[in-house]
Amino acid sequence: MQMKSVETRKSELETRRAQLVARMKQVDTELDSHDEKDWDDAAVEQEQDEVLEDLGEAAQAELRSIEAAFARIEEGEYGFCVTCGERIDEARLDLLPATPFCSTHAPGAKVRQQ
Structure with a gap:
């Protein structure tokens, strides 16, 4: 598997x-749009x-994770585990591009058996 560049990940x-910002705007719009008609509708x-x-x-939690990933990109630490410092597997980054672990x-x- 070929590694994606940091710029591609960014x-x-x-x-x-x-996408998340757009979703949050939709949620806010929907929450503001209700006209309560009767008790059942309410x-x-x-x-x-x-x-x-x-x-x-x-969405807010995921946005915080993404912002933290941008900070790691700026620091040159993106793609490395914040706990052990090892490179994070490409397949894991494909699924969770903002993961720090x-x-x-x-x-x-799960704790691995030794």
Whole structure:
């Protein structure tokens, strides 16, 4: 597998950031657009709002990860695990381009048997 350049990864992160910002604007627009008609409609809208708020919070968390990845790019540390310093596998970066961890040190990674 050929390694992608840091510039290619940066471009992918910029694209994803733009998608997240657009999604957050849509969520805000949807949250602001409700006209409560009656109690039943209000209850349904509240449930939908909770889902939208969760989506917005997830987008904000991913944006923070992307901004941290941009900082690592500027520092020349992108693509290396912040815990052990080893290079992060290309396949992992393909799936999670903003990740700061190798698969061994990712949160929730199983401890390997020795």
